[in-house]
Amino acid sequence: MDLAFVSSPSRNTMKVLASVGALSQMLLTPGCRGHKLLLQLYFYTRSGLANSRRMASSSLDQKSRIFAVEPNIYSPNPFYFTCSRGPSAPFMTPKDWPMLDQGGLAFSVCIAKGARVKTASLHKSLGQELSQQLPDSEILRLISYSPENLPGSLEKGFFILPPHSCPDAQKRLCKVLMKYPQGIQLCSYSKGEEHEIWQCLWELNGGAKETARSRVLRVEEPVSSPFVDSIKGSAMFYSLEDACDVLEECSSVIPEAKEVLASVQPHRPLDEGRFPVIVIEGLDATGKSTLTESLRSHLNAALLKSPPDCISQWRTIFDSESALIKRAYYAIGNYIGAAEIAKASKTSPVIVDRFWHSTAAYTIATEMGGGIHNLPDHHHDVYQWPEDLLRPDLVILLTVSDEERIHRIRKRGLQETKEERELEANSMFRQRVEEAYKRMENPACLIIDASPPMAVVLQEALALIKKHCDI
Ligand SMILES: Nc1ncnc2c1ncn2[C@@H]1O[C@H](COP(=O)(O)OP(=O)(O)O)[C@@H](O)[C@H]1O
Ligand SMILES: Nc1ccn([C@@H]2O[C@H](COP(=O)(O)OP(=O)(O)O)[C@@H](O)[C@H]2O)c(=O)n1
CATH class of the missing domain: 3.40.50.300 (P-loop containing nucleotide triphosphate hydrolases)
Known part of the structure; x- marks a missing residue:
């Protein structure tokens, strides 16, 4: 069972669970049955419901945003996607992201816009840490923006493609992100039953909890490159x-x-x-x-x-x-x-x-x-x-x-x-x-x-x- 496919646990389920400490102990046990469910429960317990308002608005904002991933071994051009429900936009399939075809997972991590020096330093240190903690994963540059206001809404981040042979990549990724409690947005991507791709938005607030799930839609390459706008501002x-x-x-x-x-x-x-x-x-x-x-x-x-x-x-x-x-x-x-x-x-x-x-x-x-x-x-x-x-x-x-x-x-x-x-x-x-x-x-x-x-x-x-x- 993949992290992305686990539905949100009910509050009752949570009551049954023992302390966070005991959960984290189980999490670190390789091969533990139900490991990924536990991972989610663990995050859920730690995050609580305190920020439900913020979650709702971030998932709305999330849906209108476009994500762009830099060229890579699978795609000689940047690839663009969104999760909003445009009437004519085609769904993305594992054909577009062959790395997801064998049941793999991909992740996007976006850094919320803040003071530019601080945000740039956070981007750099996060990039370095991701490379260290996930040495076998491909870590690509990603930008995300709102199509109505590209320069003003531009956020930078990473698109992470762990190898299939690295089942604990998601755990390692979350461990890194836990150190950055503010302003980081995590999404996971996985293949659905009909060859569609799903994006799950995770709330990161002392923990991680799935807050929204949407189909990923393909977006045509824009005439003016958002990557160029990104370098002009940064x-x-x-x-x-x-x-x-x-x-x-x-x-x-x-x-x-x-x-x-x-x-x-x-x-x-x-x-x-x-x-x-x-x-x-x-x-x-x-x-x-x-x-x-x-x-x-x-x-x-x-x-x-x-x-x-x-x-x-x-x-x-x-x-x-x-x-x-x-x-x-x-x-x-x-x-x-x-x-x-x-x-x-x-x-x-x-x-x-x-x-x-x-x-x-x-x-x-x-x-x-x-x-x-x-x-x-x-x-x-x-x-x-x-x-x-x-x-x-x-x-x-x-x-x-x-x-x-x-x-x-x-x-x-x-x-x-x-x-x-x-x-x-x-x-x-x-x-x-x-x-x-x-x-x-x-x-x-x-x-x-x-x-x-x-x-x-x-x-x-x-x-x-x-x-x-x-x-
Ligand atoms: N036209 C040339 N033919 C062969 N070797 C050259 C030529 N120009 C420079 N070199 C040698 O190539 C190396 C690099 O040259 P250098 O002037 O230090 O390059 P740069 O300043 O562009 O880094 C030096 O060892 C230099 O002696
Ligand atoms: N005016 C300059 C000079 C160097 N640089 C940077 O410095 C690097 C080149 O430095 P270098 O030490 O290789 O230069 P040389 O040894 O060729 O003089 C380039 O990669 C640029 O990133 C710059 O950005 N602007």
Whole structure:
């Protein structure tokens, strides 16, 4: 008997039951008969009826919401579903979710909208804990929203697919969620007798109790991706002010945020010099450091990088934070770097190793799953340069084949960043980063194939600079 198929126990049944402590003891006994019924009874006992009002409203709200799951091994595109009773929407079947076909269960966990820094941190820590506690399950990103007000109603969460060989996944999942008593919504999904899929909504309030059960309906992919709306509100920053707001909000828990904010140049717009600013972009080990160093000496230029030296000592701290805080750090790093660039451009050409395009391309590629067909369309506003950020005169993107890049990383023998390890393991991610780079606009990247020997790459870069800049 699956958790999802157990009907709610009556109050009389509950009276017969012994203490919660005794129940939990039985729960932890593997192979215990009626284990799942007990699991439910246990949750029921602990949760009580205190929040019945809230339950009713959350289940109503639940029914009108759309859920979107990121692309995965079963589905190359995000898949969308709802539980409202639209007249024409077809039911979902295990054909749509083959993982449920053998009587398996899936789960969705949504985090209610709250203060954005707190919600983002909760999302990150919950994601980490789920991966640790359910190492064999596939944990996918999920968003849920109301179709009438997508940005305002957007909630993030996870879609969890435990393997069939993991019958206690639900118990482990509930154990994790019990630690987060507020603002977490759990649903389970299972196949019904007529090949339909059922969603059960669970009340989590010191325990878990089934509160509503509905058939799952398929929803067509919307024209505008809710995943893009989601990154715009949670990891992409198109103004200094917006990024600073996030670091201000988290500065009471991350003291280094204050240090970063203190490095922001207060006077804007910046007073730029007459010399050109040339940015070199590309994946790790495409030859950026090698080329920027050669350009520096050939052009007698200043060489800068983003994030700039004055804040790079705190990089590892921000790298370990939620996407919201991490990307706010890198976004602000670009603005701090811009002040240094503007100053340096008064006396010489300026070469910059990574700038805004890195921040944007990696964010888009990290937050959007699947193949490059899932990226926002060409000319989408996510690819536009922030209005208030110094605009370089030329951006060169270095590209090399996957094999050559990995060969260079190994030869270099330096420590790879976590993202770079992911790049190696996940060529789809690498393709998304590179494609996002190529879609950037105003300024767009000019591409150089950096596979030939260093001297050839340098000559090509010098030719481009001569053509596009006043040097
Ligand atoms: N054109 C090239 N041909 C062969 N090897 C190169 C070339 N450019 C750079 N390398 C080597 O590849 C490695 C990565 O280059 P690097 O400049 O550090 O890349 P990035 O700064 O993009 O991470 C280094 O060992 C470097 O010597
Ligand atoms: N301006 C920048 C620079 C780096 N970054 C982030 O930093 C990572 C690249 O760092 P890295 O240490 O591999 O860079 P390099 O070693 O290539 O200079 C990217 O994955 C981005 O997430 C950014 O977001 N914005």
